[in-house]
Amino acid sequence: MSFDGFFTHAIVHELNQQLATGRVAKVSQPYPAELIITIRAHRHNYPLLLSANPTYPRIQVTTIPYQNPAVPTNFTMTMRKYLEGAIVNQIEQVDNDRIIKLTFDTRDELGDSQQLVLVSEIMARHSNISLVNKKTGKIIDSIKHVGSDQNRVRLLLPGATFVMPPKQDKVNPYLPNQVYSNLARQYHEVPSLAKALQQRYQGLGRDSAQELASELLASDNLPTAYQQFINSFNDPDPVLIKPTDGKTQFAAFPPRNASPDELQHFATVSELLDAFYANKAQEDRSKELAGQVLKVIKNELKKDRRKVKKLNQQLADAASADQYRVCGEILTTYLSKLKPGMTEITLPNFYDENKPLAIKLSPELSPSRNAQKYFTKYNKLKTSVAYVNEQLKLANDEITYFENIENQIKLANPADIQEIRLELQEQGYIKKKKKGKKQRKIQVSKPEEFHASDGTLILVGKNNMQNDRLSFKIANKNEIWLHVKDIPGSHVVIRSTAPSEDTILEAAELAAYYSKGRDSDNVPVDYLPVKRLHKPNGGKPGFVTFTGQKTLYVTPHKLGD
Template sequence: MSFDGFFTHAIVHELDQKLTTGRVAKVSQPYPAELIITIRAHRKNYPLLLSANPTYPRVQITDIPYKNPAVPTNFTMTMRKYLEGAIVNKIEQVDNDRIIKIIFDTRDELGDTQQLILIIEIMARHSNISLVNHKTGKIIDTIKHVGSDQNRVRLLLPGATFVMPPKQDKVNPYLPNQVYSDLVRQAEDLQDLARTLQQHYQGLGKDSAQELAQELLQSDNLPTTYQQFLNHFNNPTPVIIKQANGKTQFAAFSPIDASEATLQHFDSVSALLDAFYANKAEQDRSKELAGQVLKVIKNELKKDRRKVKKLQQQLKDAATANEYRVRGEILTTYLSKLTPGMKEIELPNFYNDNQPLKIKLSPELSPSRNAQKYFTKYNKLKTSVEYVNEQLKLTNDEIQYFENIESQIKLAAPADIQEIKLELQDQGYIKKKKSGKKQRKVKPSAPDEFHTSDGTLVLVGKNNRQNDRLSFKIANKNEIWLHVKDIPGSHVVIRSTNPSDKTILEAAELAAYFSKGRDSDNVPVDYLPVKQLHKPNGAKPGFVIFRGQKTLYVTPHKLGK
């Protein structure tokens, strides 16, 4: 079941029961398109997540921890100003649409009572969160500003009058109607009925329409069946459905036909959404936060790969340096045969059985200067080889560094992205924002913890700052360190000085999983005691050298935490 109007009805019913009469204790915006309002109600704090994320828009109570950015956004500050201390008067749905209104009672700056409405539109890429003054109908602020150049019908900007999205000419299913009876009589089959139900009823997603059509076609009493379907969303029994083909979906209640599926039941709609979106939303948040970082990395990689091609061409040119020396020596030998103004001359090549060799000349130069020009070119190419090789190594090292960060981002949590961004700022690849305020220091996050089958703790660094701390600050010198061979990956440490062969194997599988080789079947992983690691002076974060390692070939696998 998708997050359609019916599912919205279920979550609104749950939120209204839990949060009405509660007071707003805190407002935060951990991610660009998501707002969390902590509401104190019935002696308990409820973190209410409002998401205008284009991929996973939703409204729910969440128990998943989040981390706030160092500097709050302007939108966050506005929400705090108007909503902190406000009382939740009511939570309601607009008809059976994916639009939710949270009505707050609060006081203005003069102490007079006022009513504010937070309107959440759950509409894919058009999703938005708007705070509106109930009396004037004016927008105080929106999480996404939409100007007239983006939408001619609706202006979603501070100070503009809030206008609801255009209403569809469909029936609100919760109002008395008999439309379903006519549609059942006219339907050719299940798919036809599901399609026509969607066309006539408001907020009916494809999965919900399929379920309702199936229930109606099997019914002996249409009005009762129809009412029972509506009641499912007033008293939901949330479930995640895992199909035999691996597809996973959620629903407000168990479907009729679920014989081949595995069902996971939840106590609340919010708990269901937490479980369903936990990994999906986390990856999407990381991707969203990593936008600037990825852009910088792609630009740097593009520059470096272009530079490598140029340097390789210089080495190729340097390989022909002897040809310039030979031409210089031949010209010097036969200098008397050159006359000013010549563009080319053919002379015997005494390095190749006196075979004739054509040599280009600059007519504006004297014979001796023409010969000297070839010697100068020869010397320049010879002396450039050492410099070019040095630059080539530095550039290839930088490419490897950025490719390593790229692979880290694919597995990163939002907190890891923040540390990667700070690392790139420290390295000078991303400019630090200048502000009068002193930047708040971001505390380094801890490496991920896993346990092998015998209970041994294994730590995994998820970014270069973590890798350095893990390898040179946290790990004991006699513990075992692991890393995939010759490809980007995480530093992994077994917190044991004498681990079993099975533990080393499982840790190696974990190291392969947290690497660029995670989709391969046979990944080489080096392992050695931590004391054999060394970090060269001036090396980039995460870079180490070592010797005396042993190597295992494993299939990537993630351990339990």
């Protein structure tokens, strides 16, 4: 079942029971298009998530942990100013549409009572969250600003009059005197009846329409079947549907044709949504937060690869430096044969008598200056080799560094992305905020924990800051450290000084999984005691050197999968 009007009805009914008369304790905006309002109700804190994410828009109580950005956005500060301390008066759905209005009772700067309405529009890429003064109808702020160049009908900007989205020419299915019986008599197959119901009624997603059509066609009492269907959203039995041959879906109640073995039941609709969106939303949030980071990385990689190509060409030119020396020596020997204004001359080659040498000349230079030009070119190329090799190593090391971060982002959660961003700021690749604004220091999160089959703890660094902390702060010197051989990957530590062969194998599989080689079948992984690691002076985060390692070949695998 999609997040349609009926499912919205179910979540609104649940939220009203949980949150009505509650007080706003805290407002946060951990992600660009998502707002979390912590409401204290019935002696319990409920983090209410309102998401205007174009891929996963929704409203629910969430228990998934989140991390706020170091500096709150202007929208966050506005929401805190107007909503913190406010009382939840009512949560209502607009008709049977995916629009939810949360009404708050609060007081203005003068202490006079006022009502504010937070409007959540759950409409894919048009999703938005707007705070509106109920008395004036003016928008205080929206999480996404929409100007006249984007939408001529609706302005969603501070100070503009709030206008509801245009209504569809459909009927609210909760109103009396419906015509479902006529439709059921006209259409005798589920697909055709479901389509007709969708065209007639508001808020019917495809899955809901098919379920209602099945109920009507299977019943001898159409009014009862219809009423039971729409009333079921007031008392839902939330389920995840996990078919063996299809993708996981969610529903407010078990579908008619679903097998009990395919169903996972939940106590509340919000718990169902947490279970369904946990991984999907985290991946999407990570991609959203990683947007600028990835842009910086791609630009730096582009520059470095172009630099490597140029440096390799310089090395190739230096390899033929002797040719310039030979030309200079031959010109010096036959200097008397050179005439002013010549552009080329062919002279005997005393290094190879069978091959006379054609030498290009600059007509504006004297004969001796032409010879000196070749010696200068030769000396310049020979002396440049050491510098070019040094620059080539630096450029290749930087490419490896950025490829490693690219790999980390693929498996990162939002907290990891913030640490990667902080790392790039510290390295000077991303500009820091102005010093005038005080920034909260980001604490490096803990490495991810896994347990081997025998219970041994295995730690995995998910970014370079975690890698450094794991290898040089957390791990003991005699514990075992692992890393994929010669490709970007995470630092892995077995919290044991004498792990079994099976544990080393499982840790190596983890190291391969958290690396650029995760899609390969046979990945080499080095392992050694932590005490053999060394951090070079000036080395970039996550970079280490080591000796005395052993290597084994494994297939990437994440423990618990």
